[in-house]
Amino acid sequence: MTAIITIANQKGGVGKTTTAINLAAALANRDKKTLLIDLDPQANSTIAFYDSGEISNSMFEVLSDSRVGLATVIKPSKDPLLFLAPGRLALAKLEQQLAGQFDAPFRLKDALAPVEKDYDYVVVDTPPSLGILTVNSLVAGTHLLVPIQAAYFAIEGTDDLLETYERIRARPNPGLKVLGVVITLYDKRTNISKDTHGQIRSVFGEVLFKTKITKNVRLEESPAYKETIFTFAPKSPGAVEYKKLAAEVIQRVEEDRVARHAEDAA
């Protein structure tokens, strides 16, 4: 079974895209064939691999026109095990375009159905909202991964995300699980980071990943060079941390697989 991991938090600038790109790359480095899907109209994940001029069909066409198969928009990356389903600005139009369509929340799930078996992992980057694109990613996903910035008020707003998660679990996607919460942009020199870490840990407990992603300029620079952290600065803290996060992700996904199997057998 393919693990489809949605990276979501309706706050912007919390490290969703940085996590999507570098977690996907780290999974590929661990021999997992991985598809990164960019559902954000800002297309920051896409631009980290390709210039916008190099993108013709994108997730916009896939989600708006059932005749455009997901397989036809997938592009390779420099890493032979990492693939990209690009996004572009037009995705912003879907909010209106899909309004009132009975299958609006299921477009990504349907598009993935014939493709997902070709990958071990699918990682979905989402926009900073709980609109139809994020809902599509939660309906299609097997797991939710929430990056939370180590900053004051970081937890505010996760209530809305978790409420949406519970609604989606209640009806269209009971199989969806929270894979974990990861602290991003952590700065061990500041009290803000330490305080919020304690707060996040007390709210999320075991769900919190052990790995924290610290603030590191290399992570900010690498997309401008169309590289992931692993080729741009392989020894940097960001590379080490995203590698550790990927190891935790794989472990949790595999434990979950065993648990689901046992449930099915019972």
Ligand SMILES: Nc1ncnc2c1ncn2[C@@H]1O[C@H](COP(=O)(O)OP(=O)(O)O)[C@@H](O)[C@H]1O
């Ligand atoms: N660990 C980090 N260290 C330094 N800069 C980071 C880190 N994570 C993200 N950034 C930078 O912070 C900004 C917001 O991150 P991004 O991943 O785009 O967040 P989101 O997708 O949630 O909006 C970007 O400029 C990104 O390069």
Ligand SMILES: [Mg+2]
């Ligand atoms: Mg983003």
